[in-house]
Amino acid sequence: MAPTNSGEAPLRSEHDIVLARQQVRRLTQELGFSLVDQTKMVTAASELARNALTYGRGGTMRWEILQRDGYRGLKLLFADEGPGIPNIDLAMTDGWTSGSGLGLGLTGAKRLVNEFALDTQVGGGTRVTITRWK
């Protein structure tokens, strides 16, 4: 599964969230995702980009086009250098939020994709990786 294409975008402002959404839309269109699958990936990206900005004090979105067993997919990594998540179980509970959101970001994004990985350390930032296959 050699990456054929990849790139990175900053998540430093609310406008960057919009740009990240547009970037993911373009990538999923290029990959030939169905409209529903495009929308799911764009929405998941929006949630995670906002999380990186709101809770992680900003970060980056790295994207990579994957190829595996003849299938193509899009992998997105949202990385921030924020405070990390002390209680992952709690953070992965629908409706729980440490801020003023709805608490649907992480759990909602997970439901919208095929693969989801959360790597976080208190004081060491948070990295969320999502993949959706065509």
Next chain:
Amino acid sequence: MGEFLLVTIQIDMHDQLALKLQDDLSNTIQKYAAKGVLIDISTLGMVDSFIGRMVADISGMGRILGAETVLVGMQPAVAITLVELGLALPGVATALDVERGMALLRRKIDGVDADGANE
């Protein structure tokens, strides 16, 4: 549109803009004593939890100010995604398009007037 306000969201809004819209709309409802608000999102390709919450907040806030809100034109892909995200927008009235939304608003408002109580 008489007693109704029509809001058409045509761009991919950043969060502050969504909040500003919410603010502007509450002021406009009050200024014109609007009885109904139609929010047309037919050109929106995505509604995430932030935008979803804004819509739900407008609906709740409008009700307190005496206006019913109907969300119209949501694309099927957006609806599927919203539900899977976990945001079913309880308490937000929806209709397929502006025309049906207007009809729904009329029924809601007439219903309130006739019965003297909310549905």
